[in-house]
Amino acid sequence: MQNNHTKEHLFKILVIGDLGVGKTSIIKRYVHQNFSPNYRATIGVDFALKVLNWDQETVRLQLWDIAGQERFGNMTRVYYREAMGAFIVFDVTRPASFEAITKWKEDLDSKLSLANGKRVATVLLANKCDQGGDVLTNNGIKMEQFCQENGFVGWYETSAKENINIDEAANCLVKHIIASENDMLQAEVPDTITPQLENDKGRTCSSCFRSQ
Amino acid sequence: MPTPSLLLFIDRSLFARRVKDNRPVEQKDPGWKLFGKVPLREGPVKDPKRIQKEYETKSGRAGPGNPTSPRHGVRKNLDFEPLSTTALILEDRPANLPAKPAEEAQKHRQQYEEMVAQAKKRELKEAQKRKKQLEVRCKLEESIGTAAQIWNQEILPNWSTTCTSRRVRDLWWQGIPPSVRGKVWSLAVGNELNITHELYDICLSRAKEKWRTTPAPSLEAEDAGSSDRESSLELIKLDISRTFPHLCIFQQGGPYHDVLHSILGAYTCYRPDVGYVQGMSFIAAVLILNLDTADAFIAFANLLNKPCQMAFFRVDHSLMLTYFAAFEVFFEENLPKLFAHFQKNNLTPDIYLIDWIFTLYSKSLPLDLACRVWDVFCRDHEEFLFRTGLGLLRLYQDVLSPMDFIHMAQFLTRLPDLIPADQLFQHITAIHMTSRNRKWAQVLQALQKDPERCSPVLKR
Numbered sequence: 001m002q003n004n005h006t007k008e009h010l011f012k013i014l015v016i017g018d019l020g021v022g023k024t025s026i027i028k029r030y031v032h033q034n035f036s037p038n039y040r041a042t043i044g045v046d047f048a049l050k051v052l053n054w055d056q057e058t059v060r061l062q063l064w065d066i067a068g069q070e071r072f073g074n075m076t077r078v079y080y081r082e083a084m085g086a087f088i089v090f091d092v093t094r095p096a097s098f099e100a101i102t103k104w105k106e107d108l109d110s111k112l113s114l115a116n117g118k119r120v121a122t123v124l125l126a127n128k129c130d131q132g133g134d135v136l137t138n139n140g141i142k143m144e145q146f147c148q149e150n151g152f153v154g155w156y157e158t159s160a161k162e163n164i165n166i167d168e169a170a171n172c173l174v175k176h177i178i179a180s181e182n183d184m185l186q187a188e189v190p191d192t193i194t195p196q197l198e199n200d201k202g203r204t205c206s207s208c209f210r211s212q
Numbered sequence: 213m214p215t216p217s218l219l220l221f222i223d224r225s226l227f228a229r230r231v232k233d234n235r236p237v238e239q240k241d242p243g244w245k246l247f248g249k250v251p252l253r254e255g256p257v258k259d260p261k262r263i264q265k266e267y268e269t270k271s272g273r274a275g276p277g278n279p280t281s282p283r284h285g286v287r288k289n290l291d292f293e294p295l296s297t298t299a300l301i302l303e304d305r306p307a308n309l310p311a312k313p314a315e316e317a318q319k320h321r322q323q324y325e326e327m328v329a330q331a332k333k334r335e336l337k338e339a340q341k342r343k344k345q346l347e348v349r350c351k352l353e354e355s356i357g358t359a360a361q362i363w364n365q366e367i368l369p370n371w372s373t374t375c376t377s378r379r380v381r382d383l384w385w386q387g388i389p390p391s392v393r394g395k396v397w398s399l400a401v402g403n404e405l406n407i408t409h410e411l412y413d414i415c416l417s418r419a420k421e422k423w424r425t426t427p428a429p430s431l432e433a434e435d436a437g438s439s440d441r442e443s444s445l446e447l448i449k450l451d452i453s454r455t456f457p458h459l460c461i462f463q464q465g466g467p468y469h470d471v472l473h474s475i476l477g478a479y480t481c482y483r484p485d486v487g488y489v490q491g492m493s494f495i496a497a498v499l500i501l502n503l504d505t506a507d508a509f510i511a512f513a514n515l516l517n518k519p520c521q522m523a524f525f526r527v528d529h530s531l532m533l534t535y536f537a538a539f540e541v542f543f544e545e546n547l548p549k550l551f552a553h554f555q556k557n558n559l560t561p562d563i564y565l566i567d568w569i570f571t572l573y574s575k576s577l578p579l580d581l582a583c584r585v586w587d588v589f590c591r592d593h594e595e596f597l598f599r600t601g602l603g604l605l606r607l608y609q610d611v612l613s614p615m616d617f618i619h620m621a622q623f624l625t626r627l628p629d630l631i632p633a634d635q636l637f638q639h640i641t642a643i644h645m646t647s648r649n650r651k652w653a654q655v656l657q658a659l660q661k662d663p664e665r666c667s668p669v670l671k672r
Binding site: 019020037038039040041042043044045046047048049062067069071072073074075078096 | 446447450451454455456457458487489490491493494527529532562563564566567570571575618619621622625626
C-alpha cells in the first residue's frame, strides 16, 4: 500500500447535460482559465486534460466533453466506459435543461458503474448562475434533497463566465473519486491487510474462521 | 549591437586614472546617440544631427534630410536608413579617459560599418521577400480570375458534357474559384429531390407557423415532451449563434442569422423524421455563404439526402459503424504504423470522425480550406470525406505518433488553426483509395453485408 502515495492518478471524467448548457465553457474555464461567449457547438466529443497536485500526488483529469443533443445518445454512450466521475450540467435559465437532469443521471447509472458495482461519483452543476442564480438559491434545501434522492455527491451553482465555483466543484468530484478508488483498493485485498481485529472483539473464537 | 564599445568602456573605466578630474562635470558624461560616428577627439557633446552629417560627408553618403546632397531622392524607401534603427552606440568617451588609440577607433568604425551593412542586407532581403509574396498573390489572383473565366464560359454552359472530362476534373481538384463555387456545388450535388423554390417557401411558412404557435421557450416549455423538445426550434436557436461565431454574421442581429434560422427551420418541416441535428447548422452556413437562400436550401436538402449523410444525421448507429470500419480498412492500408499506434491507444475513428463527417470539415478546418474539401467532395462524394480524413492523419503522422490517447484525441478534435492547403492536398493525393483491388464503395458494401467485420473496438 506504500506505493499508493507516490503514484499518479489518471481519472476519466465525463461532462454531460443538455445542449448549450455550457459544458465546453466550464471545461475551458477550468483548464485554460478563460471564457469566451463564442464557443462553437460540440459535435461528438471534445477533450481536455487538467493536471492537479493533490496531497503530493499528481492527478490527471481526462475531461470528456460530450455533445448534448439527445440524438447522439447511441453514439456517445460508448464514451461513458471506464469513467471514474461525471459532471452533469444544466442551465439555470432554462428549466427544461434541469428537467433533463434525472434522465442524464439515470442514463449514466444504467450504462456505467465502478468495478465494485457502485455508481460513479457525480456532481451536479447549476451553470450560468450569473444570469439567474436567484432561481435556485432559495431552493438550496430542495437541491440538497434532490441530490440525495438522485445520487449526486454534491451540487454547485457555477458560472464559467464569472469563474464561480468551478474549481470547488472539481475538487469535490476529485475528492469523491479518490475516496471511491480507495474503497475499491481496500476491497480488492481484504484479508492481507486490516484483519479487522476491532470487529472480532467480544466474539467467540469460532467467528475467526467464518468465511465472511 | 553596441556591446563591443560598451564593454570596452566598462573595462577601461575600471582602471581609469583620475587625471582629468578638474574638467567640467557635464563634459564627463558619455554621449549616446543612434548609430553615429564615434569621434576620436574629446570635446563638448555634439548635436547628434551634426555628427550624422559629419559622418555622412566623410563617408560620402547623405541622409534623406540633407538637401545639399546630390544623392537626395536617389534613395528608395526600401533602402536602409541608419537613423531608423533603435540601436545605441557610445559616441563620446568619458572626458576623464584617454582617447582611443587610432587602431582601436579604426576597428570600432569597421565594426560599426559591418553592422550597418548587415542590417541593410537583412532589410533588403525582407523587401525582396515581401515583393515575392506580393508577386505570388498577384499570380494566384490572376489564376483564380482565369479559372473563373474558364468555369463561366467553357465549363458551366456545357456542364453535362464537360463535368467528367479530364481537364475539368484537374481544374476542379485545384479548387473552384469562389465566384462560381456555389453554382458548381449546386450542379454537382444536383436536385434528385426535385425541390422547387416554391416548396422551400411552403416549408418555411410552415416553420414560421410552428414558431408562432409554439409557446416561447420559457417556463411553460418545461411540460413539453422529450420528443418535442428534441425537434424543437429551441435547439436551432441555441446552435445558430454557435455556428462560426468568429465570423459574427450568424449571431443574433447578424446579417445571416435569420437566413440560417429559416433554412434549418424549413428543413425540419421538410424532413420531420430527421429534424434538426447538430452539425447541420455548419453545413447550412457554408452553403449560405456561397448560394442564395432558396438554392442553399435545395443544396442542403439534397446533400443531406446522400447515403453517408443520411446515415449520420439519422444517427443510424450500425451504418455509422460500418463507415468507420471501412475507414479503418483504408487507414491500415495507407498508414499501417499510425494505425497500429491508434489501436494500441484505443483511439477509435468515431472519436474524431464524428465531428469531421457531421460538419463536412467545416468546423475543424479553416473555412477556405473546408470549401476546397467541399469542392472535391461534390465531385468524388463520400469517399473523399474519408480520404480527406486519412490525408489529415498522414499530414500529421509525425506529430501524432509520439502522443498518447488524450493528446491525440485533443489534437484531432481541435486541429491547428493554420493548415497549409497545398500540403494537405498533397497528402490527400498520396492516399490510395483501393484496398486489395477493391474501391471504397466495394469495401463498404462488403462490410455492410458482413457486420461481424465491423471494428471490434467499436462494437459493444
